[in-house]
Structure formats: C-alpha cells, structure tokens
Amino acid sequence: xxxSDEEISKYITLVSNDGFSFQISREAxxxxxxxxxxxxxxxxxxxxxxxxxHELDSLLLEKVIEYLYYxxxxxxxxxxxxxxxxxxxxxxxxxxxxxxDV
Amino acid sequence: MLPNASRxxxxxxxxxxxxxxxxxxxxxxxxxxxxxxxxxxxxASKLSFEELYRKAYNLVLRKHGKLLYDRVEDEICKYxxxxxxxxxxxxxxSPGTDDHQFLxxxxxxxxxxxxxxxxxxxxxxxxxxxxxxxxxxPLIYDVGLNAFRDSVIKYNDNEIGGKVIGIIINYxxxxxxxxxxxxxxxxxxxxxxxxxxxxxxxDVSSATGSTSYGENYYLxxxxxxxxxxxxxxxxDKAQELLEQRSGAVYIEKVTQLIQEEESRIQLYLPDVxxxxxxxLMDTDFISRNLESIMMLETDGxxxxxxxxxxxxxxxxxxxxxxVDSEHEMLxxxxxxxxxxxxxxxxxxxEEELDQEVSQRKQEEExxxxxxxxxxxxxxxRHRSSKEQATRYAIKWIQxxxxxxxxxDAVIERSFDNNLGVIEEVDAAxxxxxxxxxxxxxxxxxxxxxxxRKSLKDKSAEEIDHTLDNCIVVFRFIKDKDIFEKYYKNHLxxxxxxxxxxSSEIEMNMIAKLKQEIGSSFTTRLEGMFKDIKLSQELSxxxxxxxxxxGAGETEVGAEIRKVNHDRRLELDASILTTSFxxxxxxxxxxxxxxxxxxxxxREKYKDFYEGKxxxxxxxxxxxxxxxxxxxxxxxKIYEVNMATLAAIIILKCFNGNEGEKxxxxxxxxQEVTQIPTPDLNRHxxxxxxxxxxxxxxxxxxxxxxxPGDVFEINEHFKSPQARIxxxxxxxxxxAEDDTQRNETMEIITKSRIVETxxxxxRIMKARRILKHQELINEVIKQLISRFKPQPSFIKQRIEDxxxxxxxxxDDADRSVYQYLA
Numbered sequence: 001x002x003x004s005d006e007e008i009s010k011y012i013t014l015v016s017n018d019g020f021s022f023q024i025s026r027e028a029x030x031x032x033x034x035x036x037x038x039x040x041x042x043x044x045x046x047x048x049x050x051x052x053x054h055e056l057d058s059l060l061l062e063k064v065i066e067y068l069y070y071x072x073x074x075x076x077x078x079x080x081x082x083x084x085x086x087x088x089x090x091x092x093x094x095x096x097x098x099x100x101d102v
Numbered sequence: 103m104l105p106n107a108s109r110x111x112x113x114x115x116x117x118x119x120x121x122x123x124x125x126x127x128x129x130x131x132x133x134x135x136x137x138x139x140x141x142x143x144x145x146a147s148k149l150s151f152e153e154l155y156r157k158a159y160n161l162v163l164r165k166h167g168k169l170l171y172d173r174v175e176d177e178i179c180k181y182x183x184x185x186x187x188x189x190x191x192x193x194x195x196s197p198g199t200d201d202h203q204f205l206x207x208x209x210x211x212x213x214x215x216x217x218x219x220x221x222x223x224x225x226x227x228x229x230x231x232x233x234x235x236x237x238x239x240p241l242i243y244d245v246g247l248n249a250f251r252d253s254v255i256k257y258n259d260n261e262i263g264g265k266v267i268g269i270i271i272n273y274x275x276x277x278x279x280x281x282x283x284x285x286x287x288x289x290x291x292x293x294x295x296x297x298x299x300x301x302x303x304x305d306v307s308s309a310t311g312s313t314s315y316g317e318n319y320y321l322x323x324x325x326x327x328x329x330x331x332x333x334x335x336x337x338d339k340a341q342e343l344l345e346q347r348s349g350a351v352y353i354e355k356v357t358q359l360i361q362e363e364e365s366r367i368q369l370y371l372p373d374v375x376x377x378x379x380x381x382l383m384d385t386d387f388i389s390r391n392l393e394s395i396m397m398l399e400t401d402g403x404x405x406x407x408x409x410x411x412x413x414x415x416x417x418x419x420x421x422x423x424x425v426d427s428e429h430e431m432l433x434x435x436x437x438x439x440x441x442x443x444x445x446x447x448x449x450x451x452e453e454e455l456d457q458e459v460s461q462r463k464q465e466e467e468x469x470x471x472x473x474x475x476x477x478x479x480x481x482x483r484h485r486s487s488k489e490q491a492t493r494y495a496i497k498w499i500q501x502x503x504x505x506x507x508x509x510d511a512v513i514e515r516s517f518d519n520n521l522g523v524i525e526e527v528d529a530a531x532x533x534x535x536x537x538x539x540x541x542x543x544x545x546x547x548x549x550x551x552x553x554r555k556s557l558k559d560k561s562a563e564e565i566d567h568t569l570d571n572c573i574v575v576f577r578f579i580k581d582k583d584i585f586e587k588y589y590k591n592h593l594x595x596x597x598x599x600x601x602x603x604s605s606e607i608e609m610n611m612i613a614k615l616k617q618e619i620g621s622s623f624t625t626r627l628e629g630m631f632k633d634i635k636l637s638q639e640l641s642x643x644x645x646x647x648x649x650x651x652g653a654g655e656t657e658v659g660a661e662i663r664k665v666n667h668d669r670r671l672e673l674d675a676s677i678l679t680t681s682f683x684x685x686x687x688x689x690x691x692x693x694x695x696x697x698x699x700x701x702x703x704r705e706k707y708k709d710f711y712e713g714k715x716x717x718x719x720x721x722x723x724x725x726x727x728x729x730x731x732x733x734x735x736x737x738k739i740y741e742v743n744m745a746t747l748a749a750i751i752i753l754k755c756f757n758g759n760e761g762e763k764x765x766x767x768x769x770x771x772q773e774v775t776q777i778p779t780p781d782l783n784r785h786x787x788x789x790x791x792x793x794x795x796x797x798x799x800x801x802x803x804x805x806x807x808x809p810g811d812v813f814e815i816n817e818h819f820k821s822p823q824a825r826i827x828x829x830x831x832x833x834x835x836x837a838e839d840d841t842q843r844n845e846t847m848e849i850i851t852k853s854r855i856v857e858t859x860x861x862x863x864r865i866m867k868a869r870r871i872l873k874h875q876e877l878i879n880e881v882i883k884q885l886i887s888r889f890k891p892q893p894s895f896i897k898q899r900i901e902d903x904x905x906x907x908x909x910x911x912d913d914a915d916r917s918v919y920q921y922l923a
Contacts, residue, residue, distance in 0.1 A: 034155060037224040043151035051152055099159060101231065 012039065013050040014065070020058035028068040033101030055099055060092055064100065071102070127166055130157045131173060137225070138177050142218045154225045167233030174226065175245050178219075182253035186211050190254065190262055201269045202284060208266065209290045212250070219246035244299075251298040251319060260323070266291060267324050271331045277366060278335060288370045295320035296372060325375055332379055336386035344391060349401040350414055356387045357417050360424075388425045392418075396435045404439045407512055415516035432517075433526040436509075440527065443505055444534035451497045455490065491837035492547055495540070499548035503571050506531060532578045540843075545575050546588035547837060553608060554601050565607060573614050583857070583888040584850055586623060590684040593627060597634050598676060598726050605631070619887055629682035637676040644710050645672045651706070662706075665698045669732075673703045676727070677711070677720075687721050693776045694724050697753035724750065725781060733797065736817045742797065744828035748785040750775055752797065756815045765814045768807065783807050788830050794821065795828040858891055858899045863908055866921035874900075874917045 012029055014022045029035040029051075038045040045051045053061060067083060074080045085093060137154050140146060161170045193199045193207045223230060223243040230241045240248065255263040270291060273283045298319035339359060343352045363383055367376050396403040396418070406414050422432050509527050517523045535541045549572050557565050579585050596602045609631070616624040652662040652671070662671070680687065696704060708720055729749035733740050744752070754775050755766045766774070772782055786807050790798040799816040800807075838846060861884045866872060872880070881896050900919065903909045912918035 034227065037227055038151040038155070041151065041221045041224045042146055043149050043154075043221070043225075044147060045151045047147055052150075053152060054156055099228075101227065 009049050011049075014061060015050065015052040016056055016058040016061040017052075017054050018057050020061070022061060022065055024065055024068065028065070028072050031068045031071045031102060035100065056096055060089065060096055063089060063093060064096055064102075067102065127161065127164075127169070130161055131170070133157055134170070134225075135173070135177060138174065138222055139181070141221045141225075142181055142214075144214075146221055151225060155228065158226050159228045162228050162232050167229060168237070170226075170229055171233055171237075171239065171242075174222070174229075174242060175249065178222075178246055178249045179253045182215070182249050183257060186215065187254045187257055187262065194262070194265060201272075202287065205266065205269060205287045205291055208262070209287060209294070211254075212294050215246065215250055219243050222246065247297060247299070255298065255319065263319070263323060267327050270324075271327055274328070274366070274370060275331065275335060277370075278363075285369050292320060292324070292370070292372060295324050320372065321374065325378070328371075328375065329378065329382060333382055333386060336383055340387055340391050344395075347398065347401070349395045349398045349403070349406070350411075351401075352391070352395045353414060353417050353421065357421065360384075360387065360421075384425045388421050389431075392421060393431050393435065396431070403435050404442065407439060407443075407508065410508070410511070412512065412515040415512055419517050419520075429520065429523055433523060436523070436527055437530040437533075440505075440509070440530035441534060444537070447498075447501045447505055448538075451494060451501050454497055455494055458493070459490070488836040488839065491839070492551075495544035495547040495837050496551045498538075499544050499575060502531075502535065502575060506574060528578070532580070535575070535578045536580045540837075541575075542579050542581060542585035543588045543838060543843075545572065545579065546585060546592050548572065548575075549589070549611060550592040550596065553596060553603060553611065555603075557607060558603055565610070569607075569611050569614055572611070573618050576615065576618060581850075581889040582619065582623070583854065584846075586888075587684070587846060587850055587853075590627065590630070593630060594684050597630060599728075623887075626682045629679060633678050633682060634676060638674075640677065640711070640714075641674045644675070644707055647710065648673070648703070648706055658706075662702060665702050671699060671703060673707055675707055678723075685723070685726075688723060688725060690778045691723060691725055692721070694747075694750065695754065695774065695776045696724075697750060697757070699753060700729075700750065733819075735815075735819045737820065738824075740819070740821060741825045742795075742828060743826070744789065744795075745785055745830045747775075747777055747781055748789050748828060748830070750777065751782075751785060752789070755813075756798065765812055768809050768811050768813070771813065785830065786813065788828050790816075792829065795826060797828070854889060854891065854895075855899065857885065857888065858896060859903060861885055862896070862899055862903055863921075866909060866919065870921050871912070872919055874919065877919060 008026075010026055011023050012026050014024060014029070014035075016022070026039065029039060035051065038051055039049075040046065056064065063085075070083050134154060134157055137146075137149050140149060158170060161167070190204075190208055190211060193204050199207075220243070223241060223246070226242050230243075233239075234241050239245075255266075270288055273288055277283045296318050300317035300319060300322045340356075343355050346352070360383060364380065367379055371379065403415070403418065406418075419429070419432065422429050425431075509531075513519060513524055513527065538544070549569075552568055552572070557568060560568070576582075576585065593608070596608070602608050612624050612627050612631075615627075648662075648671070651658050653659060665671075678685075704722065711720060712718065724746045727746045728743050729746050730741060730743050731749055731752065733742050733752075751771060755771055756764065758764060768782075768786070771777075771786070772779065775782070777785070786798070786800075789795060790800040790813055791805060791807070796816055797819055798813045801812045801814075858881065861881050862877065865877060865880045865884070877900070878893050878896050882891060882893075885891055900909065904911065904919075907922055909919045910922055912920055
C-alpha cells in the first residue's frame, strides 16, 4: 500500500485552518481517537505525518494540544491538577473534543 | 474535559459556524463513495483521512447518519457481490485453477476485504461512535463482515461457501490417508468462517456495542459437515479393523489412529470442535466396538491376560479411560473373564491331579515289574479318595493364588492400580471363591499342608510370603466361622501329633490372622497353644517324679517296678481345655480297658495333676496320641510307634508270656479292650493288614476286618528299619467327605444360631428398645466378620427369643422390640 517505509517519525505536524503548524509528539497525538485513526491507517496523513485540521483555528488547536500533553502526563495518576479552560473557549473546545474523540 | 463552569460573566464564544447552511449531502456522499471505492482498490494513500472524516462527521452532525450508514452498507454489498464474488466464481470455474489456488484466492480476497473494512470503519469512526451506537446497529466493520458472509459466501444458496466446505473436508480426509495438505490455508479459511457471525446479537447491555460471541458460520455450516464426514470415516475404519477379527490389531491401530486424529485436530481445527470430534471418535472407535473386541475368543482380553500381554492391556485401559473414568466396560469383562478363569481353574486342578495319579501309577507299575522279576510281590498302595480330595484342595488354593497373582500383576502394570478395577476384580474373585462351598476347608487344608510339609527348609521370607498368601485367600472368604472351624480341627491335629514344622510358623500364622480379623477370632487358637506348652512342662515334671518314685524303696516304687519290669516308662500327656479344642469329650472311650503299664501311668498322672489343680476334671482320650513300644520278635527287636488304641490292643492281648493265650478273635479283643467297633476296626487294620506294619497275623488273610477273624503275633515280622511307625488310617488332616461335611455344616449352623442369638441379646440389652430393621442391621454389622447372616435367619432367631421371653413386641408398634430383663 502506501510507501511510508521510512522510519516512523516520532513527531508529527498539526496544521490549523488559519495556517499555523504545531509539531507534537506522536504519543501525544495518539490521545485523540481521530488523530490515532489518521496516523494508523495508510491514508495520505500517515505517509506525510502532517494533518491539516480544517475544523480548528490556531488558538483552539493550541489549547487542544495543551490538553493532549496534559492527558498524556497524568494518564496514570489519581490526583490530577485541574486543567485550566478559559470560559470563553469552553463551547468550542467541547465541539473540538467531540470531533477529535478525546 | 468538562471544565468547572460558572466563573464570572465572561462571554462564551459560540463554535465557529461550520454548519454552513447549504451543505450538499449528495456531494459529500459522492466524495465518500468514491473514497470507499478507492480504498477497496487499494488506492487509499492518496486520500486525506481528515477530509473524509470531516465529511462523515458533518453528515452525522446534520442528522444524515442513517443515510450514510445505509449507503455505505449498500456500497460494500454491491462491491462484494458484483466484483469479489464474480472474480471468485470465475476462478472456481476456470479449469486452470485447482482447489488450493481457489482457497488462496478466497483467502486473499478476504484479507483485502478486512483491510478495506478496517480503513473504511476508521474513516467512518464518527458514524460508528455516534449513529451506530445510538441506534444499536452493528459497527461498520461488522457490517462489512456480514456483507462478506451474505454477498460472497452464502450468496446464491451458499454457493461459494458450500464449495469451500467441500474442499476443506476433502483435504482433511486426504490427510487422514497420509497425504500432506497445506495447513495454513485450512486454518486461515476456518478462521474466516469463525469470524462470520450467524445470529447477530448486538450486546445492548454493554455500551461497547460489540457483537456477542455466539453462532458463527463455522459452527453452523462447517462443523455439522465435518462431524458427518468424520463419523463416516471413523465407522469405515472401525469396520475395516473389526473385520480382521484380531483384538490386538484393533487396539494398536485404534490407539495409533486416535493419536493421529488428535494431532490433526490440533493442527487444522479450532478448539471448539476438538472436544466434539474427539468424543465422536471415542464413541465410534471405543464405546461402540471395544467391548465386542474384548470378547473375541482367540484374540481378546481373556487371552491377553492369559499371555501376560501387559502393554496391550495397558493400551486397552488407556482407550477405555478416554470414554469412561469408571471403566464399566472393562470391569464387566474382567468379572466375566475371572468367572471363566475360575471354571477353567477347577478343571485344570482336576487335570493336574489326574496327571499326578497316572504318573504315580506308572512308577508303581515299573516298581512292581522290577519286584516281580525278582520274584517278589508288591501290593500297590492305593491312594484313598480322601487323600485325593486333599491334594485337590491344596492344588486348588495354589492355583487360585496363581490366578490372583496374575491379576495383581495386570492391575499394577496395565491398569494403573485403579481402585475401582481392583475392587471389581476382588469382588469377582470373592464371588468365585465363595461360589465353592468348600473353599474355607480348602484354605485350611492348604495351610495345614504348608505348616506340616511344604514349608520345610524354606527361608523366613518364603514362609512369610506363603502365609501372607493364605491371608489373601482368607480375606476373600465370607464365612470366616466355617474357616475357623476347620482351622481349629487341623491345628488340633497338628499340635497333638506334633506335626508342625515349627511352632514359630504356627504362631506367625495366628498372628497374621489376628492382625487381619482381630483377637476374638484367635483367642481359642492361642489357648490351644498355651495348653500344649503347659502340658509339656507338666509332663516333664511328672516324668521326673515318676522315675524317682519308681526308683524309691516305697510301696509305690515297688508297684511301679512290678508293672514295668524295670523298664523305662514315660508319659507325655496333653491337657486340653475343653472349650478351646474342637474335639468333643468322647464318652465311649471311658470304657476302654487299659493294660497295667498304661493304667499305672494314668493313675499316677491323675494324682499328680489333681494335686496341682484341685477341682479340675480330667477325661482321658485314648483315641488320640501314640505309644512307643519295644517289641521282641523271633529275629529282631523293633521299636514301634503306634496309636494309643493299637498299643492297648497289643499290650492287652498279645503281651502274654510263653504258653498263655496268644490267639484272639475280633470279638475276644473287643471283649478284653472295650474299644468301640469302628476304632477297633481301624486300628486292627493298621497293625494286621498294612504291609509295612503287619505286627499281627490275621486269619483269613484279607484286606478287610470281619467279625470272627483270628489274630496272633506275627513272629516273622521283618522290616528294614529298627524303628517303625504304624500309620493309622486317616491320621493327617484330610478333606472331608460329604457325610462329614454335612455334619460340619450342622455344627456350624448350630453355632451360628447361638452366635446370632447372643448378638441379638447383647444389642437389645444395651438399647432396650429397637426397631426391627435397625436390629437386623446391627446384628449383621456385629457378625459380618464371621459370616453373613440372612435377614430371614435373624428373624427366626428373634422369634425364638420372643418365645423364650427375652424380647417382646411393642403393643403399639409391632415392628419395635423391647428387651425383657
């Protein structure tokens, strides 16, 4: 199938709909079910290691990425510090979370 | 990631308006449809996951979930039915494709389809997550699997599926005949069949929405065919082997076939089928046929046991173990075979005996010829029928033990020392042994022979081993009281005639019996021993005293000297406690007239004994014991050992001086001695007819003693030895004839009545009031170590006791008994 036979890269790139690129670790991306699906199947994204997210702008994406790392960090913990969510962003984040399956 | 809400009055930004009103459903679907097609044709790498996901996401978000779901399903079905299926059919029908290539093609299509479905369902993740779950529909991936089942495998009346099943079953059959087949492809196809669920149950209870594991295509379509074809194969094989009519071949082949089939199952078939197929195989090979195989006349279980074919029997056991952990089939056969073995053993024992007799006859014939050629006459010694019966008894027990040892070895080496089998075999031996009403007597005779003769010069281990064997037989005997009766008789004779090889052996035997059944059984036997030991001490003391008296210058001394003419005179008396010993006090013997020599001993001993034990009553039994006499004949002096009664005849009638009466008729002898007729008959026979000990001359010379016969001292008596032993007819322990047996049984029945009544009284005395059935059970429990009383027998005893007013029935409840003090 796809010829992503070069070594699996440890980092991947997320691009927001306003053109900002974010390099995040593959591990963090895997927190999201949707991103995981994109990277694990032999679609375009898995060979380029770049995912363009038409649904999210850079502000939102940044917050999402913050959450991905937060989630990764405290996955195994019981006492987890609260994740700060700016109130004005709450609804948008909710939608994004649904979209990304986190 | 729901945050802690209400934090001041900050304005929440609404999500970006992605749901631009005029989104074109058909356009979106067209993109997705195209993508599915691309995925199915392996062109996915050009597609953007994000785009497709977003399209599906938007469709679902706008409530077009059902539309999307249905169209996707439709699309998959169409592809499978119109492309995959047709490709496969083409392969199937093309002459250039063999079965193997076809299976590979199918497997390839299947794997491709799985991969496509993986990708499609990934892209439609949002549809699964939101629409399928909420509507309790199968996930897209499962929709794909079902589509494969319905649009490829089962399409057109199971067209492709049926073909595939046929091919695989054919493969398995060829492999049964030793051909190599590609196990990977078989495994792969079966795995595919297993993945195709039959009844689709969405597990509603758990939110995961996964299908529950239930019926699948393999179980529903493949397995029944597999079982059917396997059954045919097993039956054919079994039939083929049965026709060879050789049990050994059958067992070895079946063992091998089962091994092969099991590794085949492991290699090709899923775990769910293994137990079913193994059960089918075991039924076809083992449960159905093995019993008739065991029953084969020439090459069945019986001959294997006879030939000590341990390895084959072990295989047999292993096979039976597969179908029945209780081994009922084996037990049934073993019991039957042991019964036949028993019959054969009876016959064999007789044959051995006949052989022995004819051999002996031949030898005697030869001897006689030699003797006659020297002008001598020899009277053939006939073995009495009783002697024959005794030999038979001993041989019978020996053969029984040999048979038992054979089975012990088989059980140990082939039947894994299985407890159930041991029990069954023991029960069968017990049935056979107790089926012979004389077995208790036989055993006692066998022990008697061992202790008298056959254990001579044997090592301690050998002796112990033989005695242990006796216990083995003893354990099987149900009527232990009958055995006790015979054992006591035989022991008494051994003790009185001092015929035991050693008292250690006797004590060893009794100790073993005691250990086996308890001291109540052996107290009397031990009492007999004590009597003999005490008697010996008493005799020694008496003889010393008697000798002193004889030498003394007293009146008594003079009297003794007068009687015995200064010759040595000794007495070895055995004092027997009546209740320990089996022989009854014989009143007839009290009238017997003793010669002076014996009379004086008798009187002196009586004085001596009563001086020691005041109040005890001595009764003399001259019908036991022996006397040593030195006899002066014309040519030589002989020391003769003979029975007491024979000695009384000689001393009383034929010990006169020159010129006194020396010829006596039968009647005269009886007149003088007062010996009862049968005993007189016997003893006269032993001293006047038996060739080696013809101390008396009888006129007329005939074998039988008749009234009117005349006896005198045989002055020309000659014997090569200086010491002679007169063998009394029927001395040693012999088997009983029917009359004696009936007498014995009568005695035993009488003692059983006493024992049963004693047990009833004992129980009732302790319990006072008891129900009928409980009483019966208690009595059986108490007596079982000696014999097994029939309930009717016990009932009769209870009636008797009621009559004797030991018990009475309860007025209210007639099945309850009361004890009357």
